[in-house]
Amino acid sequence: LGAIHQAAPASEQAALRARLRIDHLLDDLPSLMEGTLDGAQRTADIVQGLKRFSAVDRGERTRVDLNAVVERAIHWVSKGTAQTLQVHWQPGAPCWVRGNAGQLLQVLMNLVQNAHDAATGAGVGQPQVWITAGTGEHGLLRISVQDNGPGIQPEHLPQVFEPFFTTKPVGAGTGLGLSISDGIVEQHGGRLRVANRPEGGAEFTLELPASPAA
Numbered sequence: 001l002g003a004i005h006q007a008a009p010a011s012e013q014a015a016l017r018a019r020l021r022i023d024h025l026l027d028d029l030p031s032l033m034e035g036t037l038d039g040a041q042r043t044a045d046i047v048q049g050l051k052r053f054s055a056v057d058r059g060e061r062t063r064v065d066l067n068a069v070v071e072r073a074i075h076w077v078s079k080g081t082a083q084t085l086q087v088h089w090q091p092g093a094p095c096w097v098r099g100n101a102g103q104l105l106q107v108l109m110n111l112v113q114n115a116h117d118a119a120t121g122a123g124v125g126q127p128q129v130w131i132t133a134g135t136g137e138h139g140l141l142r143i144s145v146q147d148n149g150p151g152i153q154p155e156h157l158p159q160v161f162e163p164f165f166t167t168k169p170v171g172a173g174t175g176l177g178l179s180i181s182d183g184i185v186e187q188h189g190g191r192l193r194v195a196n197r198p199e200g201g202a203e204f205t206l207e208l209p210a211s212p213a214a
Contacts, residue, residue, distance in 0.1 A: 046164075046176060063211050064104060066095040066143055070131055073108035082116035082127070089131040095141045098211040099188045107181040107192075111145040111204050114177065118149030118202060140190065140207040147203075151196040160194050 003013050017023065074087050097104075112129060119127030128148045136142035152160065159165045161182040178192075185192045190208035197203050 061099055062101065063096050064099050064101045066097060066104070066133060066141060066208070067091040069101060069104050069108050070133070070143065072105055073112050074131075076105075077109055077112045077116065082113060084120075084127060085112075085116045086126055086128045087112075087131065088128065092133055095133050095143075096211040097141060097188070097190075097208045099208065103184045104188070107184050107206065108143070108145075110177045110181045111206070114204075115145055115147035115149070115202075119147050121149070135210075136205070136207045139210060141210050143206040145204045145206070146197055147201045149201050151200060152194065152202050154196075157194060157196075161192065 003016055008016075070089065071091065074089060078085055078087065112131075115129040116127050119129075130144075130146040132144045134142050134144075156165075161178050163176060163179040165179075182192045185206060185208070188208055190206065193205045193207075195203050195205075
């Protein structure tokens with residue numbers, strides 16, 4: 001800029017332009033700005049996730065039927081970003097637990113959304129998810145969410161619930177969804193587990209203590 005303002009000879013300006021890589025910087029500028037904005041948005045998402053995580057033990061606890069929570073999760077995810085998802089789900093007898101319906105809905109929506117993302121990212125054609133309800137070990141109520149994606153790399157299984165860990169492409173996730181879900185389930189006295197299915201795809205299992213009859 002000094003050379004331009006001083007009306008330096010064109011040859012000197014050209015030499016400076018080459019030495020300072022001005023053209024290269026101008027070419028990079030749009031992607032640098034886009035990356036900065038994307039990073040700022042991801043930071044905002046992380047902060048919001050941390051705020052939700054810090055409040056998981058707040059909120060009213062009532063008797064909640066997990067069947068109803070699953071129905072709502074399927075509805076909202078299917079109406080949102082997973083409109084092509086084929087869901088296999090048949091509600092059964094009421095599965096009563098004591099907890100916060102909104103927080104449990106957050107967990108189930110996250111599991112259904114992740115199942116869709118895994119299958120879609122693998123390019124398997126029709127993304128599908130199988131959801132079943134039943135009774136697990138020690139009388140815990142169990143919700144299983146299975147997908148037809150590629151499964152999870154064995155070395156990544158121990159890290160799945162760690163904060164900020166994600167296998168999604170950069171910009172496609174904050175790495176907080178499963179960590180927050182795991183915290184919510186733990187606050188409800190339950191547990192969230194993950195495994196690969198022998199026939200392919202991943203399976204997330206949510207187990208919660210059954211609520212005694214009113």
